[in-house]
Amino acid sequence: MPKIEVLEMSNISKSFHTTRANHRVNLRIQAGEILGLLGENGAGKTTLMNILYGLIPVDEGVIRINGQAVRIESPRDAIDLGIGMVHQHFMLIHNHTVAENIALGLSDAPFLSPCRHVARRLEEFGRRFGLKINPQERIWQLSAGEQQRVEIVKALVKGADLLILDEPTSVLTPQETEELFAILRRMAAEGHSVIFISHKLEEILSICHRVLVLRKGEVAGKAETRDVDKRELARMMVGREIIFRIERPHLEQGEMVLDVEDLVVPGDRQQIAVRGVRFQVFRNEIFGIAGVSGNGQRELIEAVTGLRKATEGTVVLGGQNITNASARVVANRGISHVPEERIKFGIVPNMFVYENAVLKQHRRRLFSRVLFLNYGSIRKHASAIIERFNVSVPTIDTPIKNLSGGNIQKLILGREISGRPALLVAAHPTYGLDVGATEYIRKQLLQKREQGLAVLLVSEDLEEIFELCDRIAVMYEGRFMGILPTAEATMEDVGLMMAGSQPGAAVGGGE
Ligand SMILES: Nc1ncnc2c1ncn2[C@@H]1O[C@H](COP(=O)(O)OP(=O)(O)O)[C@@H](O)[C@H]1O
Ligand SMILES: [Mg+2]
The missing domain is CATH 3.40.50.300 (P-loop containing nucleotide triphosphate hydrolases)
Structure with missing residues (x-):
């Protein structure tokens, strides 16, 4: 098949039940280009790329490669067309070697000593892109950065011209991120195209030639990265001004x-x-x-x-x-605790918002009159947290599982802090939250520090x-x-x- 010179996604729409994950999205990428796909959590980035990689069917829209409409109904189709994807979570077999993992994914590996074939390709990629990796090593011996390299090599060995990376730096140290960027730059220089998904503005600005911004499933803007700065990108991503530097005044250690x-x-x-x-x-x-x-x-x-x-x-x-x-x-x-797995340890999903607002605290005197729970004061307390912590919720009688992650986290933080x-x-505390909720929670933590x-x-x-x-x-x-x-x-x-x-x-x- 011919190399991907231009790939276009036109008018792509996709809904899950009532959620519009993608709505009339247009995307274009050329050979040699690194395109950033920027957006907050839930903006529709992964959905759009899962469609391109054939993992989920599209509701509407057309994908064209070099001007020709193509059907991508499975990852196999995508791979045959020269599209590769590295997911947020790696899909490697831990007690196999690097070479075995790569050979497993190949339909055209030679029957005899497939691993030698893979080792030769690995050496080639090491030379061309700086993708150095030892084929004999077992996956469990590798760092996250190295495992990611194995995933990249897997895609390249299968003939990817276009490589999709979904939030690739979330598992990397800053140094590993730099190494990844060097590899991507060399790939682009050799005519590969890369779609780089991220919600981190600095990264998009430092590695991408162009950027497409998604907000609530729709294209909220696009730009050449050399023409925009962090502030403009943030505005496109969030739809309003964002303050980046929050003040942390010097305090004497107590x-x-x-x-x-x-x-x-x-x-x-x-x-x-x-x-x-x-x-x-x-x-x-x-x-x-x-x-x-x-x-x-x-x-x-x-x-x-x-x-x-x-x-x-x-x-x-x-x-x-x-x-x-x-x-x-x-x-x-x-000791108050805002846990990492907040759905599992921070709340009781089926209980109402007001009940969750006093979880762990209902033994406090304010809330219990001898044997009874004092529902009046519990509800008042819940309403106060919701107001003070800006939790967006229809009523306090909503089951908490219906709230977004950001609002659940604000409620937990409010509850934990209000116990003094x-x-x-x-x-x-801000993992997986949108920029607005993140900003809010960070400010709250700093305020409590001052207090x-x-x-x-x-x-x-x-x-x-x-x-x-x-x-x-x-x-x-x-x-x-x-x-x-x-x-x-x-x-x-x-x-x-x-x-x-x-x-x-x-x-x-x-x-
Ligand atoms: N399999 C699914 N079923 C239902 N809703 C989904 C599914 N996948 C994604 N969504 C929803 O679609 C929206 C976009 O999600 P996603 O593409 O994962 O965003 P992003 O990658 O930008 O964080 C979100 O509201 C998400 O909850
Ligand atoms: Mg995603």
Whole structure:
């Protein structure tokens, strides 16, 4: 089949029940071009690309390659036409080698020693694009960045002219992101086309030639990236002005609230997830834990909040030893928790909004009169949270599962903060939220810091960490690589530490 010189999607519409995921979208990309597909969560980016890759049927619209209308009804069709896709979640077999994984996807691999054939291609791609990867290595031995390279190679080996990458940097360190960008630039220079999905403005501006912005399923704008800046792109994406720099005024560190010493915490699979971590969090401080997910952050938070038992070490809150106390005791002593899996641990989906607004707190005196729950004051309290935290909800008698992720998160945050905790533990508080809700939640955290709250924040979003935190700990393989005052930290240093190397400047930390 001929190489893809121009690919056009015209008038693409797709609905799921009543959700208009794509509405009359037009997209055009040429050989040698990197096109950014920008939009907030839920804007319809993945849907549009799943249509192009034949994963879901389109309701309306036409796809043309080099002017010819084509039918793409399965990934097989897409691959035959020269389209490849790397998904947000990788689809690799963990105990197979790189070469075996790649050979598995090939319909035309030679019957005899297919892996040798793959190894030769790998060597070629290494030379041409800087896509270096060892064919003998097993998938479980690879970092997320390396696994992503395997996925890219898989698509290229199948003959992709056009490569779709769905939020490819969400699993990468800053250095790995730079490496990926170098590979994509070389691919484009050799005449490949790339569609790069992201909701991160800097990335779009740094890697893409052109950008198409989706908002609520429709095209909200398009531009040559050299003609636009972050502010303009954000306006297209969100539909209003966004303030980027939020103020974090300098505050003196208050008294110590949390003191964690030499904590060792087992993981889910017999392994040790946290290998001796030591840190303190003070009033008027946001203490951030950065790192690629899966390096023990979740287990550490669970041990601090009473959801998981530590095997060594101590957790002391305001002078009281709460090591291995139950979640309820921990909550009563003053630790609030905005959990990572908010649907699973933060709410009861089938209960009403007003009931969820007092979850965990209904034992408080205000709400219970001896044996009865005081529904009047519960409802008043719920309404107050909803108003103060800008939760958009038809009535407080709506089941909470009908709310959007952003509104659920605002409600949880409102509930957890309104209990006047000594320490707020927030795990990925803005993950998956739109720009407006993100901005709002970050401001709330900073406001509480000014009012004296101690906050322990876990995030994979380095911008968020730098924007909010007073000190940054970087977690890698169960340990802190170091603890840096944000004022003295650089993205590069933190990025290096996230990958397990020690930059010269690092100080302190817990072994
Ligand atoms: N399989 C599906 N069933 C129902 N709704 C879906 C499905 N896939 C996506 N949607 C909805 O379509 C909209 C667009 O989603 P998506 O394309 O995943 O957005 P993005 O990738 O930009 O975050 C969202 O409102 C989402 O909830
Ligand atoms: Mg998506």
